C-alpha cells in the first residue's frame with residue numbers, strides 16, 4: 001500500500017502553515033498559495049428568471065433576485081458570499 005503524499009503549504013497572507021493531501025495544482029491549493037480567491041458573482045435558478053420575476057412579483061421579485069445572488073470563486077468554486085447572510 002503506497003502512502004498518500006502529504007503536501008505542505010504556507011499561506012502568503014496569514015503565514016499559516018498547512019499540510020494537505022491536495023496537490024499544488026489543485027484549484028483550492030492555487031487559491032491558498034496565491035493568498036486569495038477570484039470572486040465571481042453568480043445567480044441561482046431564481047436569478048436566471050430574475051427579470052421575469054421582478055416584473056411579475058414587483059417589488060418582491062427584485063428582493064428574491066438579490067437573495068439568490070452568491071459570490072463564488074472562479075478557480076476553486078468555494079462560496080465566498082452566499083448572498084443571504086451577507
Ligand SMILES: [Zn+2]
Pocket residue numbers: 027028031036037038073074075076077078
Ligand atoms: Zn478559490
